[in-house]
């Protein structure tokens with residue numbers, strides 16, 4: 001695989017999309033071709049799935065939820081991410097399979113290994129070269145979200161304990177695979193965070 005694959009992870013409200021954008025702009029200024037994308041909803045089909053996942057009224061059973069995220073991911077990888085990597089592009093995605101392991105695995109209390117295996121099946125084992133975790137405690141993240149004034153979606157309406165479990169799972173995943181993960185304190189200044197991420201990405205550039 002020719003291109004570099006980078007994912008951003010963290011609980012809702014930690015500033016992932018801002019940092020994904022910043023990194024994308026920096027890499028573009030270095031002459032890299034960048035695909036900046038997201039999950040759920042990185043494709044047309046994915047947008048439809050995203051709509052169900054985030055805005056459906058009423059229950060979605062935990063396993064159905066896990067399968068819908070995996071379906072979104074399978075289509076995203078097959079039609080956008082893998083072709084871009086094969087063409088030598090740098091792919092930056094706001095969320096990827098670790099979101100499922102953390103949210104469906106820990107948040108919904110499904111078996112984290114099963115959720116991971118489901119996603120690995122979906123993506124034919126494609127893992128990022130680097131995963132950036134923007135780490136913040138659940139209460140601080142909730143406070144940030146409340147300041148945006150936007151209506152919380154289906155997942156964001158979960159309780160504090162849900163996000164605490166998700167955060168703990170992320171930290172465990174990062175500790176288990178330190179070569180793939182970079183953990184950054186999301187309380188730092190936006191520019192400082194961007195710089196820490198660039199420093200790590202620089203080590204991966206050829």
Ligand code: TYD
Nearest residue numbers: 012039040069095096099100103104155156
């Ligand atoms: P996101 O697009 O980051 O939310 P927003 O656009 O509102 O910032 O993600 C939507 C929600 O989906 C988020 O609460 C996390 C959740 N999610 C999962 O539970 N599992 C997954 O596999 C993914 C990709 C996201």
